[in-house]
Amino acid sequence: MGKSKISILREAILSDLTDQLDRNGTTGQYYSDLVKDYMKLWDTKNRLILDIELRGVTVESVTSAGTNLKKNDSVDQLIKLNAQMLKLLDSLGIKPAQSDGDTDDEM
Structure with missing residues (x-):
């Protein structure tokens, strides 16, 4: 059985991060651990x-007063997690690659 798309993407990201550290001359166990x-x-x-895709941005909450909608806590956690991930990349000295502006990526 082949690898899932997410597994392939994970390996590619890990490889990219490691390659960027090597190109920057950033070596050592500390940096490997941060990766x-x-x-x-x-x-x-x-x-x-x-979780957000499956349950949505709001979820049902059952209390003694009845059933209410509340925000999905995963939304706030995702925002905080993304901020932490960016801080880690900054600590590693990894910056986005500069492109030549000649891409077909959608926004």
């Missing part, structure tokens, strides 16, 4: 996104 932390956050981010 592992980043990937754990990446895994958690994907689980939060899946």
Whole structure:
């Protein structure tokens, strides 16, 4: 059985991060550990996104007063997690690659 798309993407991101550290001359176990932390956050981010896709941005909450809608806590957690991931990349000295502006990516 082949690897899932998410598994392939995870491996590609891990490889990219490691390659960027090598190109920047950033070496050592400390930085390797930070990359592992980043990937754990990446895994958690994907689980939060899946939860939001499955349950939506609001969820039913059953209390003694009845059933109400409340915000899905995964939304706030996703925002906080993304901020932490960006801080980790900054600590690693990894910046977005500069493109030549000649891409077909959608916004």
